[in-house]
Amino acid sequence: EAGVAQSPRYKIIEKRQSVAFWCNPISGHATLYWYQQILGQGPKLLIQFQNNGVVDDSQLPKDRFSAERLKGVDSTLKIQPAKLEDSAVYLCASSLTGYGQYFGPGTRLTVT
Amino acid sequence: TQLLEQSPQFLSIQEGENLTVYCNSSSVFSSLQWYRQEPGEGPVLLVTVVTGGEVKKLKRLTFQFGDARKDSSLHITAAQPGDTGLYLCAGADNSGYALNFGKGTSLLVTP
Numbered sequence: 001e002a003g004v005a006q007s008p009r010y011k012i013i014e015k016r017q018s019v020a021f022w023c024n025p026i027s028g029h030a031t032l033y034w035y036q037q038i039l040g041q042g043p044k045l046l047i048q049f050q051n052n053g054v055v056d057d058s059q060l061p062k063d064r065f066s067a068e069r070l071k072g073v074d075s076t077l078k079i080q081p082a083k084l085e086d087s088a089v090y091l092c093a094s095s096l097t098g099y100g101q102y103f104g105p106g107t108r109l110t111v112t
Numbered sequence: 113t114q115l116l117e118q119s120p121q122f123l124s125i126q127e128g129e130n131l132t133v134y135c136n137s138s139s140v141f142s143s144l145q146w147y148r149q150e151p152g153e154g155p156v157l158l159v160t161v162v163t164g165g166e167v168k169k170l171k172r173l174t175f176q177f178g179d180a181r182k183d184s185s186l187h188i189t190a191a192q193p194g195d196t197g198l199y200l201c202a203g204a205d206n207s208g209y210a211l212n213f214g215k216g217t218s219l220l221v222t223p
Contacts, residue, residue: 031209042213042215048210056210095209097208098143101211102157105154106154
């Protein structure tokens, strides 16, 4: 069974530029999550999708971050414009039940 | 947001030693999950505990969920270098899906 795929693995941009991350969850997993993990901390949930609907985006900085999950499969997370404090690893995860999430390898973003 | 505190933050031990890491909160969780994360990779699920007082074993790893479902511990017996990594605990809300993660315990096991 293929795992959660993410791309790109690394991205370096200048502040005020825009960036997009892509995620393909495990086939059949209806729930998809985006997390932000800053160095030295645990992952912080940004947004949770159930199929193509948003369940929780309370911690998503909506003035600069956006996410979509068209057709209830792949998802894209965008940052526009990026700030220095957005430097982090962005993790995508998916789940079939509430008893465990499966994470992708993450995208390491550096904003200079 | 339900706060999860993990201790110790860092742990460096030699191969063959035993260790315990803790995950504590003032909030009650519907379940608690433990993950291990290696550098450059995403977290990997180790176990989910659901019932207060529950104990689960995974080879040399023993997980316990507190009776009040507010805390958990992970005990590793005879640690090996392959156990090196960041151990994260995460508590699930009433929906069972949304997770709040602790900051993790960084474990280094040297030969």
